[in-house]
Amino acid sequence: MNALASRYLGLDLAHPIIASASPMTATFDGMRRLEDANAAVVVMASLFEEQVRAEDTRYAMFTEYTAHSSAEAASYFPQLPDYRYGVSGHLETLRRAAEALNIPVIASLNGVTDDGWLDYAVQLEQAGAAALELNLFLLPTDPAVSGSDVEHRYLDIVGHVKRKVGIPVSVKLPPYFSAVANVVARLESIGTDGVVLFNRFYRPDFDVKTLSVQRRPVLSSPADIHLPLTWTALLSRRLKVSLAAGTGVDSHVEVVKFLLAGANVVATASALVRHGPEHMAVLVDGLERWMSESGFTSIEEIRGRLDASHLDHADAFLRAQYVRTLSAAPHAS
Amino acid sequence: MALKDKLAPLGADDVAANLIALADHFVRRSVWLVGGDGWAYDIGYGGLDHVLASGRNVNVLVLDTEMYSNTGGQASKATPIGASAKFAAAGKRTPRKDLALMAIAYGNVYVAQISMGANSEQALIAMREAEAYPGPSLILCYSQCISHGIDMRFGMKQAARATASGYWPLFRFDPTMRQRDMNPFRLDSTRPRIPLEEYRYNEVRFKSLTQTRPDDARRMLAQAQLELEEKYRIYEDMAARDGSRFHPHWEDA
Numbered sequence: 001m002n003a004l005a006s007r008y009l010g011l012d013l014a015h016p017i018i019a020s021a022s023p024m025t026a027t028f029d030g031m032r033r034l035e036d037a038n039a040a041v042v043v044m045a046s047l048f049e050e051q052v053r054a055e056d057t058r059y060a061m062f063t064e065y066t067a068h069s070s071a072e073a074a075s076y077f078p079q080l081p082d083y084r085y086g087v088s089g090h091l092e093t094l095r096r097a098a099e100a101l102n103i104p105v106i107a108s109l110n111g112v113t114d115d116g117w118l119d120y121a122v123q124l125e126q127a128g129a130a131a132l133e134l135n136l137f138l139l140p141t142d143p144a145v146s147g148s149d150v151e152h153r154y155l156d157i158v159g160h161v162k163r164k165v166g167i168p169v170s171v172k173l174p175p176y177f178s179a180v181a182n183v184v185a186r187l188e189s190i191g192t193d194g195v196v197l198f199n200r201f202y203r204p205d206f207d208v209k210t211l212s213v214q215r216r217p218v219l220s221s222p223a224d225i226h227l228p229l230t231w232t233a234l235l236s237r238r239l240k241v242s243l244a245a246g247t248g249v250d251s252h253v254e255v256v257k258f259l260l261a262g263a264n265v266v267a268t269a270s271a272l273v274r275h276g277p278e279h280m281a282v283l284v285d286g287l288e289r290w291m292s293e294s295g296f297t298s299i300e301e302i303r304g305r306l307d308a309s310h311l312d313h314a315d316a317f318l319r320a321q322y323v324r325t326l327s328a329a330p331h332a333s
Numbered sequence: 334m335a336l337k338d339k340l341a342p343l344g345a346d347d348v349a350a351n352l353i354a355l356a357d358h359f360v361r362r363s364v365w366l367v368g369g370d371g372w373a374y375d376i377g378y379g380g381l382d383h384v385l386a387s388g389r390n391v392n393v394l395v396l397d398t399e400m401y402s403n404t405g406g407q408a409s410k411a412t413p414i415g416a417s418a419k420f421a422a423a424g425k426r427t428p429r430k431d432l433a434l435m436a437i438a439y440g441n442v443y444v445a446q447i448s449m450g451a452n453s454e455q456a457l458i459a460m461r462e463a464e465a466y467p468g469p470s471l472i473l474c475y476s477q478c479i480s481h482g483i484d485m486r487f488g489m490k491q492a493a494r495a496t497a498s499g500y501w502p503l504f505r506f507d508p509t510m511r512q513r514d515m516n517p518f519r520l521d522s523t524r525p526r527i528p529l530e531e532y533r534y535n536e537v538r539f540k541s542l543t544q545t546r547p548d549d550a551r552r553m554l555a556q557a558q559l560e561l562e563e564k565y566r567i568y569e570d571m572a573a574r575d576g577s578r579f580h581p582h583w584e585d586a
Binding site for chain 2: 058062070072073075076077078088089
């Protein structure tokens with residue numbers, strides 16, 4: 001019997017570690033290498049709504065703007081019936097991966113408008129995605145937009161997608177809600193099949209030499225696990241849907257921590273980008289070894305052992321921890 | 334004009350009158366044939382070849398858009414491998430004809446490859462040399478086009494990229510250099526400085542294939558990169574030869 005057998009979004013997996021969306025999962029080769037390194041499931045790189053719209057507009061500008069401008073030439077480009085603008089390459093890669101790989105491929109969608117989500121969600125399902133991960137990342141800068149406005153928007157999007165596709169839908173959330181538990185509960189009530197805690201803020205920085213805004217992708221490290229770990233522990237026992245947790249995974253230690261907090265699966269992108277796709281095998285082997293050394297024979301035995309379900313007054317407990325942690329900090333007088 | 338002025342007072346004389354009628358024919362004319370690649374490489378190639386072989390003092394300027402542009406972007410023999418054009422919507426599978434090398438093979442044709450976006454000075458020098466050359470001249474000029482699928486405001490920049498990638502090297506083949514025992518072939522642009530991809534993927538004619546046929550596009554890009562590297566090596570070899578390695582100047586023979 002496979003000690004690491006797990007289940008996520010109704011998919012049976014060989015082990016609980018998933019390769020999250022990253023540049024590595026943007027190509028067929030990258031996904032193949034992850035499968036070779038014993039990945040149980042891959043989340044394909046996100047399809048970004050804005051990127052696709054920009055390509056659509058550009059293509060339309062070139063092909064339609066100049067059409068019928070000359071009596072000798074009705075158009076200047078060949079007919080490309082299978083060119084569905086910016087989406088085609090992505091769908092083609094997904095199709096290939098879904099056919100050729102033996103592990104499930106979850107498609108990831110990252111958009112902000114209703115139309116974008118719906119259309120692409122359906123196309124991703126048709127291309128063979130085993131499930132859909134909706135990556136919700138919106139930073140509203142308009143002061144007139146309230147927190148509940150944002151939450152309503154997210155729920156609308158997810159609800160619409162759920163009504164359109166038949167495959168399981170998970171939602172990757174940002175951690176910036178005033179009440180994460182409330183948002184998660186409402187997502188559950190509209191039929192979401194899983195939640196992923198959390199997506200990361202791609203921190204822009206200032207370069208003081210050139211006086212410009214810098215965008216450097218920063219990989220997560222074990223120092224970053226505490227927020228998703230806390231919320232996983234607080235939510236896991238209450239959730240009926242699948243829970244994927246991630247951020248900060250580098251070795252099997254972080255994988256174990258998330259499982260102890262109650263995650264069904266643990267997601268990582270940074271570790272794979274940092275160490276290469278072969279690191280997946282290292283994580284799986286590490287988890288297996290830890291389980292064997294600690295005397296566990298199934299994932300269910302460790303899942304949620306350190307979650308918050310034994311806390312009667314979780315809020316009070318968290319406040320107490322908060323105060324205690326700050327008081328114990330160096331130089332506290 | 335001077336001749337006509339001198340003959341005018343002798344108007345009555347038969348010979349003078351005859352001479353006045355013919356006077357315009359004594360003016361040296363500069364003859365430039367200007368056409369696109371669809372004509373020069375394809376449908377008009379036989380005629381062009383005949384003109385180049387004639388040895389007459391005519392200059393041919395080919396505005397090379399790498400496709401039949403006026404009629405809406407049909408593929409020609411000038412279309413490079415991996416470009417999408419009408420009649421080659423899935424990408425042209427065969428490499429581009431090297432009209433410049435074919436003309437150089439004649440030995441008595443002035444040949445130049447120019448690009449205003451890459452080096453307008455070299456372009457002007459080549460046109461002057463072609464004009465001065467007392468024989469057939471052929472100039473291939475990189476020309477941007479709507480059908481390339483670029484922002485036409487930046488066509489010159491794109492032309493510069495074509496040369497920087499080594500895809501459109503600039504050179505001149507001047508047969509008169511042989512009279513001075515010098516190598517008639519001069520390579521005027523540097524070795525490839527950017528990958529071919531950086532030039533090509535600014536153009537919809539190449540980029541669209543990465544969406545519709547990603548595997549083919551990858552393969553054809555790789556082929557095209559190898560092809561241009563070898564082609565550039567050939568030109569470098571030619572530029573490095575000593576003058577004796579080319580045809581002797583035909584007027585010396």
